Amino acid sequence: MKVGLFVPCYIDQLYPDVxxxxxxxxxxxxxxxxxxxxxxxCGQPMANTGCTEAARPLAEHFLxxxxxxxxxxxxxxxxxxxxxxxxxEYFPGDTAFxxxxxxxxxxxxxxxxxxxxxxxxxxxxxxxxxxQSCHGLRELHLGKPSELMNEAPNKVRQLLAGLEGLxxxxxxxxxxxxxxxxxxxxxxxxxxxxMGQDRIADHNQAGTAVLTAADMSCLMHLEGILxxxxxxxxxxxxxxxxxxxxxxxxxxxxxxxxxxxRAS
Amino acid sequence: MSPQHDTSPQHDTSPQHDTSPxxxxxxxxxAFVANRGRATWHDQSLWFIREKRDRAAxxxxxxxxxxxxxxxxxxxxxxxxxxxxxxxxxxxxxxxVKVHWAANAEEHNRIVxxxxxQHGVRKVVKSKSMLTEECHLNPYLExxxxxxxxxxxxxxxxxxxxxxxxxxxxxxxxxxxxxxGDTFHQHLGTKAGADDPQYxxxxxxxxxxxxxxxxxxxxxxxNFAIAETGGVVVCTNEGNADLGVxxxxxxxxxxGIEKIIPRAADLGVFVxxxxxxxxxxxxxxYTSHFHGPRPGCxxxxxxxxxxxxQIRSSDEFRRSLACIRCGACMNTCPVYxxxxxxxxxxxVPGPIGSILSPAMDAExxxxxxxxxSLCGSCTDVCPVKIDLHHQLFTWRRELALKKLVPAxxxxxxxxxxxxxQRSWLxxxxxxxxxxxxxxxxxxxxxNRFNAWGRQRELPPMPPQSFRELYVIRKxxxxxxxxxxxxxxxxxxxxxxxxxxAA
Numbered sequence: 001m002k003v004g005l006f007v008p009c010y011i012d013q014l015y016p017d018v019x020x021x022x023x024x025x026x027x028x029x030x031x032x033x034x035x036x037x038x039x040x041x042c043g044q045p046m047a048n049t050g051c052t053e054a055a056r057p058l059a060e061h062f063l064x065x066x067x068x069x070x071x072x073x074x075x076x077x078x079x080x081x082x083x084x085x086x087x088x089e090y091f092p093g094d095t096a097f098x099x100x101x102x103x104x105x106x107x108x109x110x111x112x113x114x115x116x117x118x119x120x121x122x123x124x125x126x127x128x129x130x131x132q133s134c135h136g137l138r139e140l141h142l143g144k145p146s147e148l149m150n151e152a153p154n155k156v157r158q159l160l161a162g163l164e165g166l167x168x169x170x171x172x173x174x175x176x177x178x179x180x181x182x183x184x185x186x187x188x189x190x191x192x193x194x195m196g197q198d199r200i201a202d203h204n205q206a207g208t209a210v211l212t213a214a215d216m217s218c219l220m221h222l223e224g225i226l227x228x229x230x231x232x233x234x235x236x237x238x239x240x241x242x243x244x245x246x247x248x249x250x251x252x253x254x255x256x257x258x259x260x261x262r263a264s
Numbered sequence: 265m266s267p268q269h270d271t272s273p274q275h276d277t278s279p280q281h282d283t284s285p286x287x288x289x290x291x292x293x294x295a296f297v298a299n300r301g302r303a304t305w306h307d308q309s310l311w312f313i314r315e316k317r318d319r320a321a322x323x324x325x326x327x328x329x330x331x332x333x334x335x336x337x338x339x340x341x342x343x344x345x346x347x348x349x350x351x352x353x354x355x356x357x358x359x360x361v362k363v364h365w366a367a368n369a370e371e372h373n374r375i376v377x378x379x380x381x382q383h384g385v386r387k388v389v390k391s392k393s394m395l396t397e398e399c400h401l402n403p404y405l406e407x408x409x410x411x412x413x414x415x416x417x418x419x420x421x422x423x424x425x426x427x428x429x430x431x432x433x434x435x436x437x438x439x440x441x442x443x444x445g446d447t448f449h450q451h452l453g454t455k456a457g458a459d460d461p462q463y464x465x466x467x468x469x470x471x472x473x474x475x476x477x478x479x480x481x482x483x484x485x486x487n488f489a490i491a492e493t494g495g496v497v498v499c500t501n502e503g504n505a506d507l508g509v510x511x512x513x514x515x516x517x518x519x520g521i522e523k524i525i526p527r528a529a530d531l532g533v534f535v536x537x538x539x540x541x542x543x544x545x546x547x548x549x550y551t552s553h554f555h556g557p558r559p560g561c562x563x564x565x566x567x568x569x570x571x572x573x574q575i576r577s578s579d580e581f582r583r584s585l586a587c588i589r590c591g592a593c594m595n596t597c598p599v600y601x602x603x604x605x606x607x608x609x610x611x612v613p614g615p616i617g618s619i620l621s622p623a624m625d626a627e628x629x630x631x632x633x634x635x636x637s638l639c640g641s642c643t644d645v646c647p648v649k650i651d652l653h654h655q656l657f658t659w660r661r662e663l664a665l666k667k668l669v670p671a672x673x674x675x676x677x678x679x680x681x682x683x684x685q686r687s688w689l690x691x692x693x694x695x696x697x698x699x700x701x702x703x704x705x706x707x708x709x710x711n712r713f714n715a716w717g718r719q720r721e722l723p724p725m726p727p728q729s730f731r732e733l734y735v736i737r738k739x740x741x742x743x744x745x746x747x748x749x750x751x752x753x754x755x756x757x758x759x760x761x762x763x764x765a766a
Contacts, residue, residue, distance in 0.1 A: 007730055009684065013694035014723045016730035020737075035734050040684040046677045048638065048657070050664030054681035061685060086657075138640035146318060147596065147644035149327040173311070177598045181637025183673075186715040188635060190294035193719040194303065194602050195637070224720030 003033045004069030006062075006104070008076045008216070009041035015216050021243035022075040022107055028243075029115055033073075036065040044082040048182045052089070059083075059090040063097055071114065072104040075239045076215050077136025080106040085139060106140055107239055108214050112155045119158070122244050125165030129208030129233075130157060131199065131222065132175040133215035142214065146175050156214050156238055163241070169206035176202075180221035196225045203233060210234045210247055286628055287610070289635040293603030302440075307601040309437060314595045316544025317645070323546075324536070334533050335649035338586035341526055342576060348491040348524045349567060355494025356565055359556030366568045369399035375566055376401060376483070376516055377408055383514050383562075385410065385480040391498065391505035392416040393485025394432050394589055395518050395568055398611040401483075412483075413475040415504035417468055424451045430605030432612055433542045433591035438604050472504070482508035486519035487588070488534060489565070492527045495555035496565060499538060499548035506552050513561040517554065521567050522585040534588055537647035541592040571624045580658045584619045586648040593642035593652055599635055608632060615642035615652045622659055630668040633659035691731060698725040 003026055007019040019035075026033045042062060043055030062083065066072045074080050083104050091097035111117040136142040136156070143154030160166055179185065179195025186192075200222060203211055211226075213219050216237050223235040234247045297303045321327045341348055353363045366372035372395075380388065388410055390396065402412045402423070414423045418436035422429050424447050429435030436444070445459035454467045484505045488497040496517050498505045509515040525531060539545040557563035575581050594600045594614030605613040610621035610629055618632035633656045642652040663669050683689050701709065702725050710717040728736075 009690070010723075012730045013698065014726065016726055016728060016733050019730035020733060023734075035731070037731060037734075038687050040687050040690045043681070043684075046681055048660065049673055049677050050660030050662075050669050051674055051677035051681075052661045052664070054677045057681060057685050085654075134637070134639035134641070138644055145641070145644045147641055149321050149324075177637050177639035177641070179598065179637060181639070184634070184637045188290045188293060188599070188637075189715040189718060190290070190297040191599050191602050191635075192637070194297050194300075195598050196720075198304075198307070198602075220723050221720065224716070224723065227721040228719060 001031055001070050002068075003031050004066045004072045005033050005035045006039065006042075006066065006072045006074035006079065007035065008074065008079045010220070011075065011216050014220070015237070017245070018075055018216050018237040018239055021237065021239040021245060022073070024243045025107065025111075025239055026073060029111075029117070034069070036069075038065045042079040042082045044079060044086075045182055047082065047086055048184075055086075056090050059087045062087075063091070063100060066104070067096060067100055070103065071110065072100065073107055073110045074104070075107045075237060076217070077106045077133050077140050077142060078215050078217060080104055081135040081139040106136060106142065106214060108136075108155045108159055109140060109142055111159060112153075117159070119162030120160070120242055122163050122242070123165055124160075124163040124210075124241055124244075126247060127167050127169050127207050127209040128160060128241070129169050129171065129203040129206055129211045130160065131178060131203075131211060131213040131218055132156070133213050133218045134175075134177050136214050137175055143175075159242060160212075160238065166241075169203070169208050171202050171206050173202055178218045178222055180218050182217075185221055192221070193225065196221050197229075200225055200229075200231065200233070204231075208233055210236055210241070212236050212238050212241055214238045287608070287631060289603070289607055289609070289631045292607035292609065293599070293635065296604040296607055297602060303602050303604070305440070306438060306604055307598075310595045310601045313434075313543060314592075314645075317541055317592060317595065318544075320540040320544040320546065324540070330533055330537055331647055331649050334537055334588075334647060335586065337525065337530050337533060338648050339583070341524060342522070342582060342585050345521065345524070345576060348526055349521055351491040352489055352494055352524055353567075355492065356556075357494070359494050360563070361494065361556055362562065362564045364564060364566045366566055366570070368570050369568075372399045372518065372566055372568045372570065373401055373404040376518065377405060377410075379514070379516055379564055380405070380410060380481055381408075383481065385514065387411045387413070387475070387479050388481050388483055389413050389415050389475055389479040389504075389508040389512075390483040391485065391500060391508050392419055392435070393483070393518055394429075394612060395485055395520050395570075396483065397429065398520075398570065399518075399568070401518070413472070413479075415472055415475065415502075415508050416500065417465065417472075417502060417504075420468060420472065421447060424448075428606070428611070430613065431591060431594055432589050433594075438606065476507050476511055479508065479512045481512050481514040481516065482510075483516045483518065484509060486517050486523050486565070487538065488531055489519055489524045490526075490528050490531060491524055493555060495553055497531065497535075498552050498554065499535070499550065500552075501543075501545075501549040503550045506550055509554070515554070515557065515561065515563045516566065517564070518566045518568065521569055521572050522587070538588055538590050541590040541645070541647040575620070575623050578623075580662075581619060581623060581655055583650050584616065584623075584652075584655060586650055587616050587620075588648055589616075590647060592645045592647060596641045596645040597636075598639060598641070599637065603635070608635070615656065616650070619652065619655045619659060622663065626663060626666055626668055630663050633657075633663060691729065694729055698727070698729070701725045 011018050023033055043058030046055040138145050142156055144152040178199045179192040211233050219235050226233055232250045234250055356363050364375045366375055405412050414420050421436040421444055430438040441459040441461055444464055448454040448464055449456050452467055452471050484498050486496045487499045539548045593616050597614050600614040608617055610617050612620055621629040636656050638653050640653045683693055
C-alpha cells in the first residue's frame with residue numbers, strides 16, 4: 001500500500017513537525033509513505049473567499065500529484081473536506097477524480113476506518129482538551145456533533161483514549177467553533193478573536209494542560225491568543241501526541257518571536 | 265395609495281437598517297463585541313436556548329427522522345408550489361376567506377392598506393410577522409395615518425425604541441431588563457429604574473390590553489398555510505395573535521408563499537419541530553388554527569412573493585425556501601451570538617438571513633455570507649435540513665462573480681493561486697517569510713494593518729519547512745542503508761530536532 005502524504009501548505013511552512021509526526025504515525029503502521037514534492041495547497045483559502053476560479057488550478061494540481069497513490073492521508077480535516085465536498089465542480093464526471101476522492105482521508109479517519117486501528121498505544125500522562133475542529137466534525141463526521149441526535153463514534157477521541165495516562169477534560173461547549181475560519185479570522189477579526197478567547201476560557205475551566213485538535217489551523221489561531229495572553233496551555237496536533245512527542249515547554253508571557261524554539 | 269408614497273421623504277423614518285446602501289457586518293460586529301460584557305451576555309443567553317433545544321430534540325427518539333420527513337415535505341411542496349398555492353386559494357375562498365396575491369413588498373403594503381381603508385380602520389394590532397417586517401408595513405401604514413401596535417411583547421419593546429427586531433423569534437434578545445425598564449418608563453410611565461420582569465410584563469399587559477380593546481383590525485403572520493384545508497396556523501407563546509383577531513371584525517393574515525404545506529397531516533411534523541428548535545419547548549403555548557372568518561367578520565390572506573420565486577428558480581438556493589423561521593440557526597451560530605442581530609442589517613439575520621438577504625439585494629448584503637466561519641452548526645441544527653453553510657459558501661462564489669467581493673481580496677487570491685501553482689515559488693516564498701519575520705522589529709509586525717496580530721501572536725517561524733526536512737530525512741535514510749556508512753541506525757536523526765516538539 002503506497003500512501004501519499006498530503007501536507008497542508010501552512011503546516012509545511014509553519015508547523016513542519018506536525019507533518020513529520022503524521023509521517024511517523026503512518027510509518028509505525030508499516031506503511032510506505034511518500035511526500036510528493038510538487039504539492040502545495042488544496043485551494044481552500046481561495047474557494048472560501050469565493051474565488052473559485054483561482055482555486056481550480058490547485059484542484060487540478062492536487063489530482064496530478066496524488067493520483068498515483070493508493071491512499072492520500074492528510075493531518076487536516078478541513079483540507080480533506082475541501083477535496084471531498086468542493087472539488088466536484090472542477091471535475092464533473094471525471095472517474096480519476098472520483099477514485100482519488102474516495103481514497104483521500106484525514107489522518108484519524110484513515111487510522112480508524114481504513115487501517116481499523118481500535119486503540120493507539122503509548123503514554124501521555126496529561127489533561128488533554130480536545131478541540132473538535134468543525135470541518136472534521138461536521139463535514140467528515142469524525143464524531144457526532146452536539147446538534148445531531150444520532151449515534152456516531154468519535155474517531156479522534158477513540159485514538160487518544162488508548163494512550164496511557166491521558167485524561168480528556170470535559171468542556172462546557174464540546175464542539176463550538178474556535179473562530180478561525182480561514183480569511184474569516186482576519187475579515188471578522190473582532191468576532192473571530194472573541195470566539196477563540198471563549199474557547200480558551202472553556203479549556204481553562206475544564207483544566208486543559210494540553211490543547212489538541214486534528215486541524216492545526218484552529219490550533220494556530222488558539223495558540224496565537226494563548227501566547228498573546230501569556231497563558232501556559234500547551235498546544236499540540238493530534239498527530240504529535242500519537243507520535244509520542246514531548247509536550248512543548250511554554251514560557252508564559254513570551255511572544256512567539258521570542259520563543260522561537262530554534263533547532264539548535 | 266399611489267406608488268410615490270414609497271419614495272416620499274418620510275421613507276427615512278423606516279427602521280435605520282434600511283437606509284444604508286451597503287451593510288458592513290464586520291464593522292457592526294466589531295462595535296457590538298467592543299462592549300464585551302454585553303456580547304458575552306448575549307452569547308450566553310442564546311446558548312442557553314440552544315441547550316434547551318438540544319434537550320428537547322433529544323427527548324424525541326425520532327428527531328432525525330422527523331427532520332428528514334420535514335425536509336422531504338418542503339422539497340416536494342416547493343417543487344409543486346403553484347399547484348399547492350392554487351389549491352390553498354380555492355379552499356380558503358370556500359371557507360369565506362378573501363385571498364390576495366402580491367408580487368412584491370409594495371404591492372403587499374398597498375393591498376393591506378386598501379383593505380384597512382375600505383373598512384375605515386384607524387387602529388391596528390399586529391402579532392409577529394417577519395414578512396410584514398420584510399415589507400416595512402408598519403412605517404407604510406403609519407405614513408397613511410394609521411396606528412399600528414405590535415402586540416408580541418418583544419416586538420412592542422423594539423417598536424417603542426424604534427428599532428428593528430434583532431432576532432426572528434426573540435425580537436428583543438439584545439436588550440437587558442434594565443433597557444426594557446428604561447423604555448417602559450419613557451413610553452408607558454412605569455417607575456423609573458424599575459426592572460422587575462414581573463412588574464414590567466404586567467405593565468405591558470395593561471398597556472396592550474387597551475390597544476387590543478380599541479383596535480379596528482388585527483394583522484397576523486402565518487406559520488403554516490394548509491393547501492388541503494385552506495386554513496392558516498399561527499403559533500405564539502403569548503396568545504397575542506388570538507386576542508388581536510378575536511376582538512376586531514377584520515383579520516388580515518400576511519404570508520410568504522413558502523409557508524404553504526400540502527396536507528393537515530403534515531402539520532404535526534412541523535409543529536413538533538418548530539417550538540423545539542426555536543426555544544426548546546415541546547410546543548408553542550398557542551397554536552391557533554384559522555379556518556375562515558367568524559360570523560359577521562372578514563378574513564383576508566395576502567400571499568406574498570417578494571423575491572421568493574426567484575430563489576425558487578435557483579438550483580443553488582432553492583432549499584432555503586424550506587425555512588420555517590424557527591431561529592435555531594441564529595441561536596447556534598457562534599457569529600450571530602457574538603455580533604448581535606442588528607449587525608446583519610437585514611430583516612432576517614443570522615445564517616438563514618445571510619442566504620435570503622443577498623438573494624433580495626446582493627450588493628447591499630454582500631458581506632453577510634462572509635460573516636460565517638463555515639462551522640456548519642446551522643446545517644446540523646436546522647429542523648428542515650437546509651444545507652445552510654454550503655449555501656453560504658456558494659453565495660461567496662456568486663458574489664465574487666458579481667465582483668461584489670473587494671478587488672483587493674480577489675487580486676490577492678489570484679496572486680496566491682499563482683504562487684501555489686508553482687511549488688518552487690511557494691517553497692521560496694515560505695523560506696523568505698520564515699527567514700524575514702523573526703528579524704523584523706515587533707512594531708513592524710504588529711500594527712494596525714495586521715488584523716491577525718491585534719489580539720493574536722503570529723505563528724512561530726521554524727528554521728526549516730517540512731519539505732526541507734523531508735529531503736534531509738530521505739537522504740539520511742538512504743545513506744543509512746549503505747553498508748559503508750559507519751553510523752549506527754539508532755543515532756540517525758529520524759526526528760530532526762526542530763520546532764514544535766522542542
